[in-house]
Amino acid sequence: MKTILIVEDIELNIDLLIQILEDDYNLLVARDGAQGVELTVQHKPDLVLMDISLPIMDGYDATRNIRKIFQSLPIIGLSAHAMSGDDDKARAAGCTDYLTKPVEEDLLLKMLKEYLGEKDAQP
Numbered sequence: 738m739k740t741i742l743i744v745e746d747i748e749l750n751i752d753l754l755i756q757i758l759e760d761d762y763n764l765l766v767a768r769d770g771a772q773g774v775e776l777t778v779q780h781k782p783d784l785v786l787m788d789i790s791l792p793i794m795d796g797y798d799a800t801r802n803i804r805k806i807f808q809s810l811p812i813i814g815l816s817a818h819a820m821s822g823d824d825d826k827a828r829a830a831g832c833t834d835y836l837t838k839p840v841e842e843d844l845l846l847k848m849l850k851e852y853l854g855e856k857d858a859q860p
Contacts, residue, residue, distance in 0.1 A: 738763050739853050742782040744773035744799065745815070746791050750838065754786065757842050762849075770794030774802045777810070784852055789816035789827060797830040804831035811852035815840060 740763040745751050751766055758764055765780055767773035770791040777785060785803065789796035800812050814827035814835040824835040834848060850856070 739783040739855075740765065740780065741849070742767060742773065742776055742780070742785045744768075744770065744785060744791065744796065745788045747788075750788070750815075754840075757845065758849075768792075770796055770799030773799045777803050778806060781807075782810075784811045784813070784849065787812050787814050787832065789814055789818065789823075797826070800827075800831040813848060813852070 738761075741758060742765045743751060743754050744767045745754065746768050755764060755766075765776050765782060767776045771794040773785070773787065773791070774794070776782075787796045787800055791799065794802075796814060796816075800814070803810065803812060811833045812831060814824075814830075814832035815838055816823060816827070816835070817838040827835045833852065836845060836848070
């Protein structure tokens with residue numbers, strides 16, 4: 738079973754992601770960017786769901802730090818910010834892809850299957 742690290746500081750969002758993913762993936766949770774980097778180094782997850790607005794270290798800096806060690810690890814940026822250019826800023830920091838919150842379950846699952854090389858992924 739693949740492991741996904743959820744880096745998110747809002748309990749409601751954590752609970753929602755766990756509810757969507759817990760049956761199909763091993764889950765780790767970090768509640769700030771620094772802890773996200775630490776857990777990535779310790780556990781080497783298959784994919785990271787990275788909130789952008791985080792305490793201690795924001796998602797941009799956490800992603801940059803992870804990229805120094807894991808160049809090909811899929812990192813999906815998550816943010817409630819839906820302004821033009823926010824997705825480009827996340828990609829410039831090293832995010833593989835970007836989703837706005839509230840996250841659409843079907844879109845998230847499709848994206849996970851694609852990046853984790855699982856069946857039913859469509860290009």
